[in-house]
Amino acid sequence: MAQDPASHIDQGSLSAIFEGTNTVTEPVFQCVQVKPIAGQQGGPERFRVVFSDISNFVQSMLATQVNYHVHEGRLRKGVLVRLKSFNTNVVKNKKIIIVLDLEVLEHLGESEKIGNPQALDPKTDDVQPQSTTIQTGGFYGTNAQVPQQQTIPQRSATNHSSTSHANIYPIEALSPYAHKWTIKARCTNKSDIKTWHNKNGEGKLFSVNLLDESGEIRGTGFNDQCDALYEVFQEGGVYYITSPCRVQMAKKQFTNLNNDYELTFERDTMVEKAEEQSGVPQVRFNFTSIGDLQSVEKDTTIDTIGVLKEVGETSQIVSKTTSKPYDKRELTLVDNSNFSVRLTIWGNSATTFDVTPESIIAFKGVKVSDFGGRSLSLLSSGSMTVDPDINEAHKLKGWYDAQGRTDTFSSYANAGASMGAAGGRMDPVKTCQQVKDENLGMSEATDYFTVRATIIYIKQDNFSYPACLSADCNKKVIQDNDGQWRCEKCDRSHPKPEYRYIMSVNASDHTGQLWLNCFDDVGRQVMGMSADQLMEMKEADDKAAGDVFQDASCKAWLFKCRAKMDSFQDQQRVRYQVSAASALNYSAECTKLAELIKMYSMA
Numbered sequence: 001m002a003q004d005p006a007s008h009i010d011q012g013s014l015s016a017i018f019e020g021t022n023t024v025t026e027p028v029f030q031c032v033q034v035k036p037i038a039g040q041q042g043g044p045e046r047f048r049v050v051f052s053d054i055s056n057f058v059q060s061m062l063a064t065q066v067n068y069h070v071h072e073g074r075l076r077k078g079v080l081v082r083l084k085s086f087n088t089n090v091v092k093n094k095k096i097i098i099v100l101d102l103e104v105l106e107h108l109g110e111s112e113k114i115g116n117p118q119a120l121d122p123k124t125d126d127v128q129p130q131s132t133t134i135q136t137g138g139f140y141g142t143n144a145q146v147p148q149q150q151t152i153p154q155r156s157a158t159n160h161s162s163t164s165h166a167n168i169y170p171i172e173a174l175s176p177y178a179h180k181w182t183i184k185a186r187c188t189n190k191s192d193i194k195t196w197h198n199k200n201g202e203g204k205l206f207s208v209n210l211l212d213e214s215g216e217i218r219g220t221g222f223n224d225q226c227d228a229l230y231e232v233f234q235e236g237g238v239y240y241i242t243s244p245c246r247v248q249m250a251k252k253q254f255t256n257l258n259n260d261y262e263l264t265f266e267r268d269t270m271v272e273k274a275e276e277q278s279g280v281p282q283v284r285f286n287f288t289s290i291g292d293l294q295s296v297e298k299d300t301t302i303d304t305i306g307v308l309k310e311v312g313e314t315s316q317i318v319s320k321t322t323s324k325p326y327d328k329r330e331l332t333l334v335d336n337s338n339f340s341v342r343l344t345i346w347g348n349s350a351t352t353f354d355v356t357p358e359s360i361i362a363f364k365g366v367k368v369s370d371f372g373g374r375s376l377s378l379l380s381s382g383s384m385t386v387d388p389d390i391n392e393a394h395k396l397k398g399w400y401d402a403q404g405r406t407d408t409f410s411s412y413a414n415a416g417a418s419m420g421a422a423g424g425r426m427d428p429v430k431t432c433q434q435v436k437d438e439n440l441g442m443s444e445a446t447d448y449f450t451v452r453a454t455i456i457y458i459k460q461d462n463f464s465y466p467a468c469l470s471a472d473c474n475k476k477v478i479q480d481n482d483g484q485w486r487c488e489k490c491d492r493s494h495p496k497p498e499y500r501y502i503m504s505v506n507a508s509d510h511t512g513q514l515w516l517n518c519f520d521d522v523g524r525q526v527m528g529m530s531a532d533q534l535m536e537m538k539e540a541d542d543k544a545a546g547d548v549f550q551d552a553s554c555k556a557w558l559f560k561c562r563a564k565m566d567s568f569q570d571q572q573r574v575r576y577q578v579s580a581a582s583a584l585n586y587s588a589e590c591t592k593l594a595e596l597i598k599m600y601s602m603a
Contacts, residue, residue: 005030005080005108005109005111005114006054006114006115008028008080008105008108009028009029009030009052009053009054009080009114010024010027010028010029010053011053011054011055012053012055012056013027013029013053014027014029014051014053014055014056014057014058014120015055015056015120017088017097018088018095018120026082026083026084027053027082027083028080028081028082028083028105029051029052029053029080029081029083030051030052030053030054030078030079030080030081030111030113030114031049031050031051031052031075031076031077031078031079031080031081032050032051032052032057032077032078032113032117033048033049033050033077034047034048034049034050034070034075034076034077035047035048035049036048037061045064045067045476045478046061046062046064047061047062047067047070048060048061049061049062049075049099051081051083051097052113052114052115052117053117054114054115054117055115055117055118056117056118056119056120057117057118057119057120058095058096058097058119058120059094059095059096059097060086060096060097060098060099061096061097061098061099062099063098063099063100063101063170063172063173063214064172065100065101065172065214065215066099066100066101066102069102069104071462073459073461073462074104074106075102075104076110077110078110078111078112078113079104079105079106079108079109079110080104080105080108080111081102081103081104081105082102082103082105083097083099083101083102084100084101084102084103085099085100085101085213086098086099086100086101087100087168087169087170087173095120098170098173100170100172100213100214168182168183168184169181169182169183170183170212170213170214170215171183171185171210171211171212171214171215171216171217171259172214172215173214174217174247174261174263175247175261176247176248176249176261178247179243179244180243181242181243182240182241182242182243183210183212183240183241184212184238184239184240184274184280185210185211185212185217185238185239185241185280186210186211186212186236186237186238186239186280186281186282187208187209187210187233187234187235187236187237187238187239188209188210188211188216188235188236188282188283188364188383189208189209189235189364189381189382189383190206190207190208190230190233190234190235191206191207191208191380191381192206192347192348193205193206193226193230194206203222203223204222204223204226205220205221205222205223205226206220206221206226206229206230207219207220207221207254207381208220208233209257209381209383210239210241210263211280211281211283211284212280212281213280213281215258215259216257216258216259216284217257217259217261217262217263218250218254218255218257218259218262218263218381219241219245219262219263219264219265220262220263220264220265221264221265222264222265224267225265225266225267225269229265229269229271232271232273233271236282237273237277238273238274238276238277238280239271239272239273239274240270240271240272240273240274241263241269241270241271242269242270242271242272243269244266244268244269245263245264245265245266245269246263246264246266247261247262247263248261248262248264249261249262249488249491250262252489254381255381256301256364256365256379256381256382257365257381258286260488283364283383283385283388285303285305285362285364285390285392286302286303287302287303287304287305287362287392288302288303288304289304289335289336289337289444289445289446290304290306290333290334290335290337290339290340290341291335291337291338291339291445291446292337292445292446292564293339293341293368293374293376294374295446295562295579296368296374297368298368298369298370299367299368299369300367300368301365301366301367301368301379302366302368303362303363303364303365303366304333304343304362304363304366304376305335305360305361305362305363305388305392305393305396306333306334306335306341306360306361306396307333307334307335307358307359307360307396307397307400307404308331308332308333308355308356308357308358308359308360308361309332309333309334309340309357309358309409310331310332310357311329311331311332311353311355311357312329312330312331312332313329314327314328314329314350314351314353315327315328315329316328326346326347327346327347327348327350327351328344328345328346328350329344329345329349329350329351329353330342330343330344331343331344331345331353331361333361333376334404334407334409335396336395336396336399336400336404336444336445337445338407338408338409338410339409339410339411340409340410340411341374341375341376342375342376343363343366343375343376343377343378344375344376344377344378345378345384346377346378346380347380349378349384355386358400358405359386359387360386360387360388360393360396360397361384361385361386361387362384362385362388362390362392362393363376363378363382363383363384364382364383364384364385365378365379365381365382365383366378366379366382367379392444395444428449428450429449429450429451429452430449430450430451431451431509431510431511431512432451432453432507432508432509432511432512432513432514433511433512434511435449435451435514435563435576436512440563440574441563441564441565441574441575441576442565442574443565444565446562446563446564447562447563447564448560448561448562448563449561449563450558450559450560450561451507451509451514451558451559451561452509452556452557452558452559452584452589453507453508453509453514453556453557453559454507454508454509454554454555454556454557455505455506455507455526455552455553455554455555455557456506456507456508456513456553456554457505457506457553458503458504458505458506458526458549458552458553459503459504459505460545460546460549462502463501463502463503463504463523463531463534464499464500464501464502464503464523464531464534464535465499465500465502466478466479466485466497466498466499467497467498467499467500468485468487468489468490468492468494468497468498469494469496469497469498470487470490470492473487473489473490474500474520475487475488475489475490477494477497480493483495485497498532499530499531499532499534499535500519500520500523500531501518501519501520501522501523501524501527501531502517502518502519502520502523503517503518503522503523503526504516504517504518505518505526507557507559514576515576516559516561516576516577516578517575517576517577517578518578518581519577519578521580522578522579522580522581525581525582526552526555526557526581527548527549527552528548528551528552529548534548555583556583556584557581557582557583557584558581558582558583558584559578559580559581560578560579560580560581561576561577561578561579562576562577562579563575563576563577564577
């Protein structure tokens with residue numbers, strides 16, 4: 001018997017959430033609208049979603065870490081959604097929800113709008129006015145006049161000890177257009193005080209990495225703020241930071257955090273140590289295994305974890321540009337991919353390093369170099385944690401004790417010349433069913449394979465994205481109000497973008513099917529034209545563009561793929577990424593089959 005979607009919706013819970021009487025931890029709503037928000041120049045991509053609980057509906061904004069639900073087509077009009085983490089606010093006299101994490105209940109399908117929900121209007125007696133303002137960036141239309149913002153207590157797993165901190169802003173929602181706010185965050189890293197002298201004067205600064213459940217951000221204090229706040233911040237401590245505090249575009253050359261913005265502490269910025277130190281994550285890692293470094297681009301910043309195999313002596317080099325000496329120490333790490341890599345630490349970290357070999361070390365913020373094949377360097381803004389109490393460390397310790405201690409490891413210093421960044425491996429040929437049966441991509445290490453398959457379907461929506469025109473950039477650009485296309489990375493605007501493929505194709509062989517992700521180089525091969533040309537055709541003649549997609553189907557290719565488990569917000573999935581594709585050489589394939597037949601006859 002078919003399930004009734006309406007029976008799963010927590011009717012009336014929207015009103016209860018804003019009145020503070022909600023008893024449902026993870027309420028279920030229906031999505032009745034999804035639309036992109038007209039972004040400010042240089043701002044991140046945002047989506048507005050309208051949720052209904054049958055009785056009422058409310059406007060919501062997705063945090064950027066859950067945008068992938070829209071990109072992958074799961075969050076759409078009519079589906080049911082479970083909100084796993086969210087905050088609430090009242091802006092321009094309208095109640096809104098900021099969604100930090102959600103789950104689309106795909107098994108319940110899509111439905112027409114259930115019931116006749118009414119707008120959830122704020123009541124004057126259940127909202128306490130605060131002297132805070134926020135620029136909405138066009139969330140509710142034009143923003144010629146920035147009104148007074150009203151706030152209500154936000155949903156939180158932690159009861160704060162002070163009522164002055166009842167309205168906590170998630171780090172992920174900070175932007176230059178949010179003015180009065182307080183964040184509660186853990187200091188995961190504090191730099192040394194650095195000084196500078198140049199023709200414009202001299203000064204000093206320090207920086208901290210701040211973390212909450214929604215994301216991370218870098219904060220910097222200069223001169224007087226350096227003196228006032230340096231001793232206040234201690235690594236591992238949890239703090240309330242309250243504006244005024246400048247939010248600006250991040251200088252990516254100085255930070256390893258995945259955030260487009262950073263903070264600059266000002267004279268009146270308030271920093272207060274939280275009485276309740278729990279409820280905030282300790283540290284957030286996104287590990288790349290040592291075996292996967294061959295497929296990571298040079299100068300990329302990553303996190304990695306490994307067993308400390310060897311510790312080199314401290315040495316000193318002199319900078320060619322500043323003529324200053326720098327202390328360094330080289331470490332050798334190994335992991336269960338059976339690769340080893342050399343990692344360099346610098347300065348005080350090098351001279352005071354006192355970790356026993358065979359310890360597990362997690363590094364956050366290391367730069368990938370192609371020196372000696374592949375090597376790593378710990379950035380000044382990075383950190384290392386010895387024997388962390390996390391699952392990845394426990395698994396690595398168990399592997400090393402069981403077999404890793406006696407294993408032999410491939411070195412990038414030896415293999416670099418023959419491997420290259422793209423990898424010169426002879427990947428095993430698999431069928432679609434073998435890929436699934438052998439659980440490729442389900443382990444901690446990335447699996448590589450080749451599959452002979454025929455494209456049977458290409459998704460035509462979101463097959464490309466507008467990219468920056470600058471050389472070697474390729475980042476996504478956003479059209480601003482002046483019609484220019486803005487690149488945050490390059491800090492430049494262009495009159496038009498260059499469209500690049502980011503396609504999802506369904507490929508099939510005689511055993512089954514796989515969904516494969518293809519980037520621009522492979523997309524050009526498959527489609528026979530650039531994404532720019534296809535977008536221009538689609539705008540002029542949608543039917544002709546559809547014919548191009550049709551012509552690209554039902555063709556056989558040899559796909560070189562990598563299978564990797566993605567873990568995001570406690571949801572795991574295997575992605576199959578195509579690194580290269582070539583048309584089948586039928587003569588060569590027949591020769592291979594003939595050789596196989598001979599092997600069977602010999603047996």
